[in-house]
Amino acid sequence: MLMMNSARKAGITELGYLKWLLRKNPFSSISSEALSKVLPLHVDTEADKNLAGIVRSTVERGAKGMLFIVGEFGSGKTHRLKLISELAEKTPCYYIKVDVESLGGLVRRIYERIEEEGLLSKIGTALKLREERIIHDNYEDLAEDIASLLSQKEYFILMLDEIENLVQRSSRRELERLSLFLHRLYSRMEKGMIIMACVPRAFNILNSYIRDIPYSKVVVKRISNEEAELILSRRLQLCREGMTRRISLDSLYPFKRETVHKMNEIAEGNPRKLLRYARMLLASSVASVLEGNAIGPEFLLKEFPPTKGSDHIKSDYDGVFKTIKNKFGERSFSIIEASKIFNLPITETKELLERLVEENKLVRDGLKYKVVAYSHNL
Ligand SMILES: Nc1ncnc2c1ncn2[C@@H]1O[C@H](COP(=O)(O)OP(=O)(O)OP(=O)(O)O)[C@@H](O)[C@H]1O
Ligand SMILES: [Mg+2]
Secondary structure (H helix, E strand, C coil): CHHHHHHHHHHHHHHHHHHHCCCCCCCCCCCHHHCCCCHHHCCCCHHHHHHHHHHHHHHHHCCEEEEEEECCCCCCHHHHHHHHHHHCCCCCEEEEECCCCCHHHHHHHHHHHHHHCCCCCCCHHHHHHHHHHHHCCCHHHHHHHHHHHHCCCCCCEEEEECCHHHHCCCCHHHHHHHHHHHHHHHHHCCCEEEEEEECHHHHHHHHCCCCCCCEEEEECCCCCHHHHHHHHHHHHHHCCCCCCCCCCCCCCCCECHHHHHHHHHHCCCCHHHHHHHHHHHHHHHHHHCCCCCCECHHHHHHHCCHHHHHHHHHHHHHHHHHHHHHHHCCCCECHHHHHHHHCCCHHHHHHHHHHHHHCCCEEEECCEEEECCHHHHC
C-alpha cells in the first residue's frame, strides 16, 4: 500500500513536468556515476581540447603516460573519465574509484578490477603470494606484478578516481610508499596510461612525491555562461525527444537565458551546483509557475534569496539525516558506509556529513560519524 502510494505520488510529480513539455525532471541524476552514458550530455570546454590532445597522442603512439585531471568537487572529473572510456571504445579502460584510505586498500581494488577483466590467474599459490605481499607492505613487488598483468593487453588505461581519499588522509610515510608504488608501476609499464583524478589540494600534496615521473595535467575550470546554457539544454532536450517535433521551442525552455546566467553565477561556475539549482528550481516551479510562462530570474531569486546562502539545499539534508538515523541508530559509521547507502561518491557524502556536523545533528567520532544525542533526535 505504502509502495503504491509513493509510486502514485512519483507519477503525479512527473506528470507536472509535462506542462514544460518534459517527461520528468531532467536534472534528477546529478552524480556522473549514476549516468549510464555521459557522451550525449557532454559539452566541450577548453579542458576537453587539452585532454583529447594528450590522450589521443599517447594512445596513438602506443606510448606510456601519466595524466592528472584536477578540479574542484563537482567540476566534472568523473564525467571526463567516463567520457574517455566511452570514446576510447577499443582501448580497455579500468576505472577504479578510490573509496579507500590506505595503499593496501587501493592495491586490493586494482586486483579486484583486474580480476573482473579475467586477467588474474586464480592459481592458489599466486594469490597467496599476493596476499602475503599486501600483509607485509611489499608494494613495489605488487606494482611489478600489476604492471605485468596489465601488459597482457595490447594497451590499457588505468583510471584512479577520487585519489584524494587516499592522499589527504595519508601520513608522510604512507605518501612515500604510494609514491614508490606509482614509480615502480610506471617504470615497469611498457605502454598504457595511468589517469588520476583529484581535487587541487590533493594534487599539490601528491605532486611533491612524484617528481621523477613525467606527467601531464589538465585542470577542469569553472564553466562559462555559454557552457552552462549548453549543459542545461542538452539535458532538457533528452527529456523532450519526440515531444516537440511540431513546435519550435527555445532549447532552454522553461528557463530564461538570464535565469541560467544567474544560476551559474550563484553556482560559481560549478556544474554540479548548477544542475542542483536547475533541479530544485524546476521542481518548485511545477506547482507555482503558470503553464507557458518561462521561469525568470525573479522566480529564482525568490526561491533562493542570496541572504539565505546555501540553505536552499536544506530539504535534501533533512532526508539524508532521517536515513542516517534509521540506518545507523546509535552506532558510529564511516564515510564509506554512508556513501554506499546514498550511492554517492565519497567526496559528495563527506560534504553532506560535514554539513550535518555544522548543523549539530552529527558528531565526529575519530574518522567516523555518529548521530548527536541519539535519544533526543528520535
Ligand atoms: N562539460 C560538461 N558537460 C556536461 N555535463 C557536465 C560537464 N562537466 C560536468 N558535468 C556534469 O556535472 C556533474 C558533476 O560532475 P562530476 O560528478 O563528474 O564531478 P566531479 O569533479 O567528479 O566531482 P567529485 O569531486 O565530487 O567527484 C555531473 O552530472 C556531470 O555530468
Ligand atoms: Mg567524481
